Amino acid sequence: MKILKEFGQYIKMFRGMFRMPENKAMYWKQFMLQCNDIGIGSLGIICIISVFIGAVSTVQTAYQLVSPIIPKTTIAQIVRDTVILEFAPTLSCIVLAGVVGSKIASELGNMRVSEQIDALEIMGINTKAYLILPKILAGVLTIPLLIILAMVLGIWGGRLAGSAAGIIDPSIYDNGLLMGFSGYNVFFALTKSFVFAFIITSVPSFYGYHVKGGALEIGHSSTRAVVVSCVLLLLADYILSALLL
Amino acid sequence: MVLKEVSAVMDPGKCNLIIGASGSGKTVLMKCIVGLMPPSEGEVIYNDRNYITMSLEERKAIRKEIGMLFQGSALFDSQTVEQNVIFPLDMFTTDKYSVKRDRVKEVLDRVKLSEDAYKKFPSEISGGMQKRVALARAIVLNPKYLFCDEPNSGLDPKTSIVIDKLIKEITEEYKTTTIMNTHDMNSVMEIGDHIVYMHNGEKEWEGTNKEIIYSDNEKLNEFIFASNFLQDAKNMRMIQETGEIPNDVHSDVRDALEDKFNTDMDGDGTIGTK
Numbered sequence: 001m002k003i004l005k006e007f008g009q010y011i012k013m014f015r016g017m018f019r020m021p022e023n024k025a026m027y028w029k030q031f032m033l034q035c036n037d038i039g040i041g042s043l044g045i046i047c048i049i050s051v052f053i054g055a056v057s058t059v060q061t062a063y064q065l066v067s068p069i070i071p072k073t074t075i076a077q078i079v080r081d082t083v084i085l086e087f088a089p090t091l092s093c094i095v096l097a098g099v100v101g102s103k104i105a106s107e108l109g110n111m112r113v114s115e116q117i118d119a120l121e122i123m124g125i126n127t128k129a130y131l132i133l134p135k136i137l138a139g140v141l142t143i144p145l146l147i148i149l150a151m152v153l154g155i156w157g158g159r160l161a162g163s164a165a166g167i168i169d170p171s172i173y174d175n176g177l178l179m180g181f182s183g184y185n186v187f188f189a190l191t192k193s194f195v196f197a198f199i200i201t202s203v204p205s206f207y208g209y210h211v212k213g214g215a216l217e218i219g220h221s222s223t224r225a226v227v228v229s230c231v232l233l234l235l236a237d238y239i240l241s242a243l244l245l
Numbered sequence: 246m247v248l249k250e251v252s253a254v255m256d257p258g259k260c261n262l263i264i265g266a267s268g269s270g271k272t273v274l275m276k277c278i279v280g281l282m283p284p285s286e287g288e289v290i291y292n293d294r295n296y297i298t299m300s301l302e303e304r305k306a307i308r309k310e311i312g313m314l315f316q317g318s319a320l321f322d323s324q325t326v327e328q329n330v331i332f333p334l335d336m337f338t339t340d341k342y343s344v345k346r347d348r349v350k351e352v353l354d355r356v357k358l359s360e361d362a363y364k365k366f367p368s369e370i371s372g373g374m375q376k377r378v379a380l381a382r383a384i385v386l387n388p389k390y391l392f393c394d395e396p397n398s399g400l401d402p403k404t405s406i407v408i409d410k411l412i413k414e415i416t417e418e419y420k421t422t423t424i425m426n427t428h429d430m431n432s433v434m435e436i437g438d439h440i441v442y443m444h445n446g447e448k449e450w451e452g453t454n455k456e457i458i459y460s461d462n463e464k465l466n467e468f469i470f471a472s473n474f475l476q477d478a479k480n481m482r483m484i485q486e487t488g489e490i491p492n493d494v495h496s497d498v499r500d501a502l503e504d505k506f507n508t509d510m511d512g513d514g515t516i517g518t519k
Contacts, residue, residue, distance in 0.1 A: 022305075023336050115319035118281055122392075123333055124308030 039142030054157030076176025083154035093196035101204040105225035108208025109218035139201030265443035312383030373404035
């Protein structure tokens with residue numbers, strides 16, 4: 001019952017969001033601020049995890065492909081496809097659900113509890129449109145870009161690790177990358193990243209915006225936002241894979 | 246249901262105070278009036294315009310005529326004092342930055358905030374200063390209606406008086422209709438032109454601060470004379486007018502009053518301390 005009520009409130013949240021802004025320049029400023037917070041703010045962690053995911057993929061794939069009849073280029077192909085199809089979009093977005101999701105939920109929760117949202121309402125500002133919409137739009141714009149970067153860095157990390165550990169020569173790795181490449185995989189990964197970006201930004205916004213109580217409740221809503229986002233990400237991952245692959 | 250049958254007309258251009266004990270429904274009433282909590286039934290009329298039935302655009306227009314000072318100041322904590330006050334101007338005016346900056350300086354000067362504080366964040370200034378910044382932000386767009394939700398909450402008595410006087414001065418200067426929630430009787434006596442007393446979600450009494458001391462409403466008396474100072478003030482006035490000390494005054498106070506007036510007021514044959 002509680003889930004249904006929350007879902008209803010979540011849908012209702014979008015209803016009041018799409019109205020003419022009071023001042024387009026201020027909304028644009030808020031959107032750019034969120035692009036910076038979500039996009040640039042998550043750049044470091046995405047770079048680090050992508051390189052290591054690619055590196056670990058190469059080492060583990062090489063470890064499992066022990067047959068001499070399997071060409072080494074296969075390692076590059078497997079790393080490329082797993083990074084593009086799964087690791088870059090899903091793993092990165094699960095990390096982003098923690099980093100970005102908790103930040104959004106606690107920021108909005110704090111604004112709610114300290115009456116800052118009420119203060120904006122009193123001024124005649126549509127708080128859903130001013131506070132939530134820029135976060136969702138910024139997420140939907142910047143997170144797919146981060147995922148593209150994660151794909152590139154993941155594949156590069158694999159090349160680096162393969163070369164450093166003497167598993168695969170860089171030129172062989174490069175050849176492998178070009179073999180049997182399907183552009184549809186990138187399309188699929190980007191489709192996932194748009195859906196994931198929407199979940200990562202809208203779910204924590206919902207929990208943060210509707211906080212009632214004090215500091216303890218802000219913490220609870222932040223945790224709940226991350227947990228629900230992660231579960232929805234995995235669910236969406238399965239549904240999209242079943243539908244699009 | 247928190248509020249029952251509450252009906253009151255606020256005096257335009259005056260300080261209207263909603264008083265009552267904690268949990269009496271003051272904040273809910275204020276939230277209903279400003280539109281943060283729509284009432285399940287009833288009307289909220291702004292100059293013949295019913296806020297409850299009006300369109301979203303009309304509501305937005307009314308809200309631009311409202312300034313509100315919140316109990317916890319509600320300043321944007323990631324913005325400096327100056328940014329907090331300029332925010333409504335940025336959102337609702339197309340003035341040049343220099344014009345907006347001058348207006349910000351004007352209102353911050355009006356609430357007696359020094360320029361040293363302009364670049365500070367709300368967490369870096371005192372509670373009293375935060376209230377003054379919030380008041381400056383509330384009046385920066387020249388509102389017709391100024392709402393103050395327990396503006397003295399968490400402030401020491403001296404700072405409370407400063408904030409009260411500022412609210413009163415601003416009401417007179419800007420000709421705003423001020424509606425203030427409080428349970429501070431000092432504020433009532435200092436600035437209350439029109440007072441509405443709430444008890445258990447109902448309007449129990451309505452009048453001026455001249456009338457409140459002499460009211461015979463038991464619940465109101467219980468509330469206002471919870472303050473010993475006010476009880477003593479009332480007694481003093483009665484003594485001056487009738488020359489008699491009320492029976493419920495403590496014997497030590499009776500003796501002190503006899504000393505003050507140099508009269509045997511209680512007829513025990515002695516003046517002051519026995």
